[in-house]
Amino acid sequence: MKIGELSKRTGVSVRMLRHYEELGLVRPQRTAAGYRTYGAGDIGTIKRVVLLNKAGLELRRLRHLIGCELGDNGMRTQLCAPLQSVLASKHAELARQISDLRKSYKMLSRLLAAQELSMPAPDRR
Amino acid sequence: MKIGELSKRTGVSVRMLRHYEELGLVRPQRTAAGYRTYGAGDIGTIKRVVLLNKAGLELRRLRHLIGCELGDNGMRTQLCAPLQSVLASKHAELARQISDLRKSYKMLSRLLAAQELSMPAPDRR
DNA sequence: GTACGGTCTGACATGCATGTCAGAGTCAAG
DNA sequence: CTTGACTCTGACATGCATGTCAGACCGTAC
Numbered sequence: 001m002k003i004g005e006l007s008k009r010t011g012v013s014v015r016m017l018r019h020y021e022e023l024g025l026v027r028p029q030r031t032a033a034g035y036r037t038y039g040a041g042d043i044g045t046i047k048r049v050v051l052l053n054k055a056g057l058e059l060r061r062l063r064h065l066i067g068c069e070l071g072d073n074g075m076r077t078q079l080c081a082p083l084q085s086v087l088a089s090k091h092a093e094l095a096r097q098i099s100d101l102r103k104s105y106k107m108l109s110r111l112l113a114a115q116e117l118s119m120p121a122p123d124r125r
Numbered sequence: 126m127k128i129g130e131l132s133k134r135t136g137v138s139v140r141m142l143r144h145y146e147e148l149g150l151v152r153p154q155r156t157a158a159g160y161r162t163y164g165a166g167d168i169g170t171i172k173r174v175v176l177l178n179k180a181g182l183e184l185r186r187l188r189h190l191i192g193c194e195l196g197d198n199g200m201r202t203q204l205c206a207p208l209q210s211v212l213a214s215k216h217a218e219l220a221r222q223i224s225d226l227r228k229s230y231k232m233l234s235r236l237l238a239a240q241e242l243s244m245p246a247p248d249r250r
Numbered sequence: 251g252t253a254c255g256g257t258c259t260g261a262c263a264t265g266c267a268t269g270t271c272a273g274a275g276t277c278a279a280g
Numbered sequence: 281c282t283t284g285a286c287t288c289t290g291a292c293a294t295g296c297a298t299g300t301c302a303g304a305c306c307g308t309a310c
Contacts, residue, residue: 004286014287015268033276035287048232054222055229058266065236084237091233094226097179101223104180107173108216111190112209129256139257140298158306160257183296 003028006038010046017046024063025049055094061086128153131163135171142171149188150174180219186211 007014020026021036026045028036052062065087132139145151146161151170153161177187190212 002287013268015270018288019267031276033287034289035276051225051229052232053267054225055233057229060266087233088237091230091237094230094233098223098226098230100176100179101219101226104176104182105216105219105223107177108180108212108219112213112216127256128258138298140300143258144297156306158257159259160306178297185296 001038001040003036003038006042006046009043010050012046012050020046020049020059023059025059055090056097057090126163126165128161128163131167131171134168135175137171137175145171145174145184148184150184180215181222182215 001009003014003017006012007017010017012020017026018036021028026038026042026049028038028042031037049059049062052065053059057065126134128139128142131137132142135142137145142151143161146153151163151167151174153163153167156162174184174187177190178184182190
């Protein structure tokens with residue numbers, strides 16, 4: 001598929017898909033005319049990239065995980081040692097992050113609940 | 126307390142504490158000489174700011190929540206309507222975000238577990 | 251008073267993810 | 281052919297959180 005379609009299917013902008021390639025996160029083939037051609041597997045790759053990126057892993061770092069090292073099956077093994085430690089600390093950080101987000105979530109929940117209570121009237125048609 | 130101390134107590138850089146003030150998130154008093162003077166309550170305020178910011182709320186937006194509107198007790202009520210809707214959508218987004226992070230967390234867990242298995246030997250002194 | 255550490259303001263700089271625009275080529279449908 | 285939608289590259293721009301540096305002041309300890 002071409003880049004536009006992949007963009008629609010993944011929800012990632014064309015701009016970013018090109019950027020991902022620039023960073024080595026995907027390796028689309030090229031048509032004679034130079035158009036990028038993606039395989040079905042790339043959809044999954046892109047989604048993993050987005051997920052891990054949201055988790056706070058910089059795109060640059062993902063390069064060593066996704067694409068070459070992470071196979072289509074999901075994950076291949078053997079990462080270099082420094083990367084492993086980065087991952088390990090990220091993993092720990094993630095746990096903290098999740099608990100932080102939970103706190104924020106609760107804070108917002110309380111705040112919003114308070115709003116409802118103190119609303120003059122729902123007034124929503 | 127002065128800014129340096131608050132920085133140590135909250136883990137937020139002096140630079141950022143000043144920035145927070147710039148954005149109206151804290152209102153330290155000033156000594157005759159112009160030094161910022163923070164109260165004990167500001168520690169909590171700063172921590173809430175950090176938490177909500179980590180949750181993806183921009184500092185600018187927090188201005189309407191923290192400081193004036195969020196009392197020392199944790200939260201005061203009555204936010205303006207547009208802000209409420211921002212918050213509500215952020216709240217929903219947060220739920221999604223948390224579940225995403227869980228996925229990432231699991232992905233990393235699996236990856237790291239695989240590493241251990243395929244390690245030549247722990248070799249850790 | 252001298253010095254040293256903390257502070258002040260203001261500006262410049264950086265990293266990262268993203269958007270947008272321009273100029274040129276591609277391609278399928280009519 | 282011609283047109284319109286899509287793509288390509290490359291550059292410029294933005295938003296946000298942050299860092300760093302300079303030049304000047306404040307204050308306490310000696």
